[in-house]
Structure formats: structure tokens, C-alpha cells
Amino acid sequence: MNTPLRKLAIAVLLMGAASAMPALAQRTDINVGMVLEPPILDPTAGAAAAIDEVVYANVFEGLTRFASDGSIQPALAESWDISEDGLTFVFHLHDGVRFHDGTTMDAEDVKFSIERAQAEDSTNAQKPLFAGIVSVEAVDPLTVRFTLSEPNGNFLFNMAWGDAVIVAPESAADNATDPIGTGPFKFVEWVQGDHVELARNPDYWGTPVRLEKATFKFIADPTAAFAAMMAGDLDAYPNFPSPETLPQLGADPRFEVIVGSTEGETVMAMNYNSPPLDDIRVREAIAHAINRQEIIDGAMFGYGTPIGTFFPPSNPDYVDLTSLSDYDPEKSKALLADAGYGGGLTLRFALPPVATYARRGGEIIASQLRAVGIETEISNLEWAQWLEQVFHGLDYDLTIVSHTEPFDLEIFSRPDYYFQYHNEAFNQIIADLAFETDPAKRSALIKAAETNLAENYAAVFLFQLAKTGVANAKLHGLWENSPTQANDLTAVYWEE
């Protein structure tokens, strides 16, 4: 063998060895895929789920937090006392908590964060969470007292939202682009349009995370997302946009497919006050014309659970009311004839830009409605158009949206909400629920609310979105379910 060739052979061998080395070492980084890029990184100033998907529990923390099973756990508050009348909550904060810029987190920061969210000029997208708070006092640096105007059974739950995280007065204004929180990861960089990088916070007050680096990459195109997984560019994609490829990924020993539950009730809203939909017979007829399983199979590749009301089946308080609106085209036709629409009916159907449930699901629903004599005029809208025309303008007959906020039954009681559902009995239940703190009574009220919506055909309740994700088989500790839209990486680690 001549010398240049031998040199080449050695070089090739060395390169092979070098590229094999990282595989042997324990990995401490993760590349997570996301469909949408967050517009900003401040969870208290925008509604985009993508914000929480990056920063919730990773960068920012609240007094309480959601666990993967949806339960409420202590976070910055290690414990709390609730007064007899339910009007005073005293939170005891963890000692030695620091923001990523080195400043101390104390009761004054809690007071500041809540008052900032409540303020007149606040741009907090979930401002109603803070509605009943009369005052926040810093009793001492580690004790905060909240006074409420009326008892609130949801209070600890409300404080767990990403919109209620604790921020510092020194850094709050810049959190949109340079988030400073108290979490186990701190913000490193954001290449707009491409990725956000986080690194382990060495001064974290709680259990330190095992990952040293976490990168969130924004890959919206389903084909590109699949390619990025297959090429090994991504280690996990918790809300995978290409459900049709999940069987293929599942069959590959490198990957694990994770199917969990979400808080996303997919609902076909019917403009409740606008004729002919103000007639309960017409609404009931539409409900009986819908074959839920066909939509789940056709639009969602089989992922999803049929629901009969506006509540997640994974919740113990869920009541199965699907029988009130089971698939029965004959009954549907009879109801339509009874309501005076035996000769047919035409409705406008506004579809937001969600390829799966809205656009594909909408086509399936349109054909199911046609089978009972209801024609639909489909208009495909962008989100901004949808918000203007449907959500604010109330100019629609039917539309489909998945409502992904946790415990959001109360939106049906809002007078100006796009459902246009106005029902005194329902509003009373929601009002009672806000005061009620006894678990058994709360459960009964929630069930009554569910039944009210189903019996009045407040909307067509289609199915609960499934959380369909895919991850490297050696990766552990990712959230299986989605009690809030987040990618909590605090417990994630690589198998040895």
C-alpha cells in the first residue's frame, strides 16, 4: 500500500471513530420540534400556545403549576393556607429563589406580577383569571396574602396558568424577547424563524434538571417534520403535525409514539341566536346528522375520543352524554321536517386554517349534513379573518374550533362569546361554581353544566383532541398528556 493511500485509510478510520464517539457519551441536549413559533416569549402578554410550549415550567414558574396528569402542584409557593371563608389565601414562598439575572424572587415580585396582569393597560390574554383578586400584600419577603372579593374554587388552578407566572419588575418589560424567569432553564438565544435555545440554570432553587441544553425548532410543514424526525435532526416532537406517518414512525425501533389526552374539545359551534339555529329542533337535527367516529377516522387518522359535551373525558367529572346526539340521520330528517325545513336548508360553514379537524373535518361534516338535506356553503378563512368575521363579527352559521384551554366551561356563559349561548340556568351553575369550594358539590355542579350544554344542543361536541407525539425511544420523562399546552422538560433525561 503506498503512503498517500495509507494516510487516507487512517484518516477515514479516525473520522469514523470520531463520529462514533458522541454516540457513546451520555447525551444531555435535546432538540424538540414545534409547529408554530411563539410570537414573543412572555407568557403574560400573548395568547399563543407556542409561548407556553417553550417557556412554561422551563423558564417561568408560577405560585402553583400543572403536573402531567392535570393535578395542581406547588411551584414557587411551597405551601398555602386558605381562610375559613375562602376569601384569603396566604402563600409561603420557597426561600433562596433567584431570577436568571441574579435578583431575588420575593413577595414583592408576586405582588408586582399580579398587579401588572390586572392593570388597566395590561395585555394579559387571560385577564379574567385575576378578576376576583381585591388585593395582594407582601406580609414579609416569603409570605404573600391574597384577598378575594368572593370565594373562588378555581383559585389555585388559575394561578397555575402560564399567564400567571411570576416575573420581576426589573425585567418584565423585556420578557417578550429576553425572558427572565425563575425556572430550571434559562434563555440563551432566539433565531427568529428557526429556533429558541435554553440552557440549564445552574443556580436553580429546586431539583436541577438533567438536560444541559434544550433547543426548540419550528417546523410547521408536516412532511418536513417527518423528514426532520427521520434524519435525526429532532429528538422529540410532542405535537406531531403528521398523524398519517405515526404508524411508520412507531414501527421504527428508534422512535416511540406517545398518544395522550389534551384539554382540546373540538366543537362545531352553531350561531345560537341566529335563525334557523335558534330553533332547538334544527340544532338537534344537525347533532344527529354527525357521525363522530367517521370524522375522527377520516380527519384525525383515528386519534381522538368522541365527546357529548364540553368537557375532557380524561377528567373524573366527565359525563358521557354522546347518546343525546348519537348518529341517527332518520331522526335528523324527522326533526328538520318538524321544524319546517323538510325541503332542505342552506347554512354557511366557516373553516379556520387547521388542516386536520377544521378543513378535512369540515368536508366530512358537509357531506354528512348533505345526507340529511342540509347544504353548506364552505368558506376557508385565515385565523385573522376568522377572528374578525366569526369570533367578533358573529357573522356565521357553523364553524369548527378546538378549544384547548383547561377548564373553560365558563366561556359558554359569556354573553358576547361567539357561541351566542344564552341560558339562565347554565349561567347560574357557572356563578355557583365560582364560589363553591367543596369538592363534592363542585363535581355535581360541573356535571350539571355538562348536561345543560348537551341537552340544549349548545353546540355539536365532536371529539377530544389527542396528543400525538413522537420521541426518540431513549428519551424519558416527556409529558404524555397535555393538561395545559406546554413542553415541560424538567424531568426529561436520556437513557444510559
Add this chain to the structure above:
Amino acid sequence: MVNFLIGRLASLLVSLIAASVVIFVVIEVIPGDPASYMLGLNAQPDTVAALREQLGLDAPALQRYFAWIGGLVQGQFGISYTYRVPVAELISDRLWISLPLAVYALVLSTLIAFPVGIWAAARRNSPADITVMGATQLGIAVPNFWFAMLLVLAFSITLRWFSAGGFPGWQAGLFEGVKALTLPAIALALPQASILARVMRSSLLETLGEDYIRTARAKGLSRRQTLWRHAVRNALIPVLTIIGLQFSFLLAGAIIIENVFFLPGLGRLVFQGITQRDLIVVKSVVMLLVFAVIMVTFIVDIAYAIADPRLRRQR
């Protein structure tokens, strides 16, 4: 010449002002409010109002138009509604991907098209020419996003030589950056190279039929010498015009390829801006592209005038 220049400059200014008015009006007419988009389904009306005020969306249209133009003249494009960072920063970040990608694709397409086009023209109607014509026809017909997916399948998923997409940023090093742009540049270059090769071929064939080529051959130059010394140079003029057009297309029109390879380029910035109603970004990027096209036209006009004195005298 001075009169000509003043005339051209005046028309440039008028075009720019007209374009700015059209862009502003069109964007005003688009339905959808950036503030309600950002705050989502659970926001209260007063929160939306607070955000609208913060974003400066409440001022009268005329006032906002002049504020926008005033900013543009000073090089200040405003702050993005969604990202809350200066628009100029967003554009320059994206430009650092779109511009190298466009140049890379153009270089590749030229490197492929020139030899192929010249080779085919020199062997007109031979099997080689017919093969090239067939192949370039295919190159034009194949959608570039589909070709891009095939590239990903072969080089990222099967061979694992390249990432399936994304851009690590130039701070990761020149090699990493160029590597990340390679597959997208190939996908973009293929149809452009096919078009260019065909233009090169037909332009060269036309030139080869000219009298001076016959004269050159009569003077005793070989076929090869005639081709390279006289024909190719003269055939380049229409080809360069096409290259110019392709460049502006590649700069702004690579959006589908940017989506396939999830590259944060200029095209995707506009697309995102439109869906998220980040209108200030859309306005500014479109205006910038209009400015670039008008400037290129202006420079070409001047160049023509320098090359061809007849154009100057007409004015």
C-alpha cells in the same frame, strides 16, 4: 446625459411613492386585527383595546402612513407587532439567509446551464442535443418542492449526509452554513438551470446563424474558435437578462423551498407576517423588494444608456 438622469430619477421617485400608497392601502383593506390575533379566544375586549393602543393602531390612517414613510426614509422600519423586535433587524437576519441562498442557487444554475446550453447548441439536432432538450424539459416540469423532498429522502433520511433542513446560523461557521443551504440551493437551481440552458442554447443558435459568424469561419477560424470567441459572448446578452430576472425571483420567491427545508428566509417572513397580521413587517418587506426591483431597473436603464448612445438622444 444629465437631463436623462434627472428624468430617470424623477420617474423612480414617482414609482416609489405610488408603490408605497398602493402597499399601504392594500394592507389597510385586508380584514383582520393584529391585536385580536395575538390575544386569542379568551381575551377581553378591553385587553384588545389596550394592545391596539400600545401598537399604535388607533391613529388615523393618514397619520400612520406618514409615520411609516417618515420611518422608512430614516431607515427605521418600526417594531414588529408579533415579535416585538425592530423590523429592520428581522429583515436583515432573513436577508442573510435569502441572499446567500439566492446567490448559491444562481451560481449552481449558471454552472450547470452554461456548459450544457453551449454543448447542446454546438451539436444541434444530435442525440446529445435531443437528450439535453428532453432533460431540461423535465427539469422545468418537475415541481421544485417535490424535487426537494426527493433530495431530503435521499441525502438526509437515507444517507444522513445533510440535515433535513433548518439553518444553524452563520455563527456556527461558514461550512455549516453553506452545508445547510446546499440541498435547498440544488432544489432551487434545477428548474432555473433548465430554463437558462434552453435560453443559452437558443440564443447561441441564433448568434451562430449571424453573418459575422460566417465571416469568421471564412477567415479561417475553426468551429471551436468561432464558437468561443464570437458566438458565446454575443449570445450572453439575453441570458444575462434572464439571470437578472431569476435573481429577484430567487430572493423573494423561494418561499415553498423555505417551507420544505424550514429555512427562516425572507419569503417565509412575509408569509408569516400575512397570517399573523404583522402588517408592519409585510409593508416594509414588500416595500423593500419594490425598492430593489426599481433600483435594478434604474441601473439597467443607465447601463443601456451608456452602452447605446441612441437611448440617450431620444430623451
